[in-house]
Amino acid sequence: MVNQKYLDKAEVLVEALPYIQRFNRKIIVIKYGGSAMLDEELKKKVIEDVVLLKLVGFKPIIVHGGGKEISRWVEKVGMEPRFIKGLRVTDEDTMELVEMVLGKVNKELVTLVQSLGVKAVGVSGKDGGMLQVSKKQVEGGDIGYVGRIEEVNPKVLYDLLEKDFLPIVFPVGLDEHFHTYNINADDAACAIAKSVNAEKLAFLTDIDGVYKDPDDPKTLIPELYVNEAEQLIEDGYIGGGMLPKLNNCIDAIRCGVSRVHILDGRIPHSMLLEIFTDKGAGTAILCEREAKYYNEED
Numbered sequence: 001m002v003n004q005k006y007l008d009k010a011e012v013l014v015e016a017l018p019y020i021q022r023f024n025r026k027i028i029v030i031k032y033g034g035s036a037m038l039d040e041e042l043k044k045k046v047i048e049d050v051v052l053l054k055l056v057g058f059k060p061i062i063v064h065g066g067g068k069e070i071s072r073w074v075e076k077v078g079m080e081p082r083f084i085k086g087l088r089v090t091d092e093d094t095m096e097l098v099e100m101v102l103g104k105v106n107k108e109l110v111t112l113v114q115s116l117g118v119k120a121v122g123v124s125g126k127d128g129g130m131l132q133v134s135k136k137q138v139e140g141g142d143i144g145y146v147g148r149i150e151e152v153n154p155k156v157l158y159d160l161l162e163k164d165f166l167p168i169v170f171p172v173g174l175d176e177h178f179h180t181y182n183i184n185a186d187d188a189a190c191a192i193a194k195s196v197n198a199e200k201l202a203f204l205t206d207i208d209g210v211y212k213d214p215d216d217p218k219t220l221i222p223e224l225y226v227n228e229a230e231q232l233i234e235d236g237y238i239g240g241g242m243l244p245k246l247n248n249c250i251d252a253i254r255c256g257v258s259r260v261h262i263l264d265g266r267i268p269h270s271m272l273l274e275i276f277t278d279k280g281a282g283t284a285i286l287c288e289r290e291a292k293y294y295n296e297e298d
């Protein structure tokens, strides 16, 4: 008699089959946020998932942040981290720290992927002229060397994918005068996903999705249409780092990325569950329809 536990495992594998077929050879951009990187065990689980995606025939690209780690180093050298609209105010000294810290995080991720048997190459947006920027302007003050992405040149990514490497990108780019700029990692992930016509863009963060009120667990929104998302932003429900994330989700959907998801990187294997099972997780951002998010009783 075959043990039920093993039969259940076989069921799970069979359930994954249509998803493996759907995504075979397709590009998936995974934005791995610094907030979900703090626990080493969880970090390993996230990277295991990405390695599994690669080994079953997907073409994952990791775009990572490291905002929390940058802030830790900014404080270590006696400065105070400052943000306007979720973007770091970046003077020359901060820019130097940002590049150093993200470069370190990048090589740690490269090492972790390679320790699991997949070849990875870490690059910044400077490499191969991938991310070309101009100075970003926001209401509320000058944010210094923060880049607005003007153009993406994905050639280096295609070359790496073609040679079967897993590209791992960190969000630093150059302007037309070859000055270095700090880029929000959500902006970078979205721009890259659009430029490579990704099948899917997944944001792994430290919360289980978009909330109408982050302090009230009952207000988690499993599916959010882009016009509803815009309304939530306009009405001030979205703050901090969720603001650039959600704006990028809207942009990605409008520009043709088929599936965009915000997932909890703290839940082991949340990405695998979302991709390979019929059970949804986190918040899925969907194409336009009439907004009706206000009344929970709707």
Ligand SMILES: Nc1ncnc2c1ncn2[C@@H]1O[C@H](COP(=O)(O)OP(=O)(O)O)[C@@H](O)[C@H]1O
Binding pocket: 032, 033, 034, 035, 036, 065, 066, 067, 068, 186, 204, 205, 206, 207, 209, 210, 211, 212, 213, 214, 237, 238, 239, 240, 241, 242, 243, 245
């Ligand atoms: N309405 C909201 N729903 C969910 N998260 C929100 C909301 N408003 C603000 N946030 C904050 O956004 C954070 C995620 O952004 P951030 O810390 O920048 O993550 P990452 O480092 O993954 O990019 C959450 O931890 C949460 O505190």
Ligand SMILES: CC(=O)N[C@@H](CCC(=O)OP(=O)(O)O)C(=O)O
Binding pocket: 032, 033, 034, 035, 064, 065, 066, 067, 068, 070, 086, 087, 088, 098, 146, 147, 171, 182, 183, 184, 185, 186, 241
């Ligand atoms: C301009 C800007 O804010 N850049 C970000 C880049 C890193 C990042 O985005 O990291 P997370 O994804 O972990 O938030 C920063 O300096 O924190």
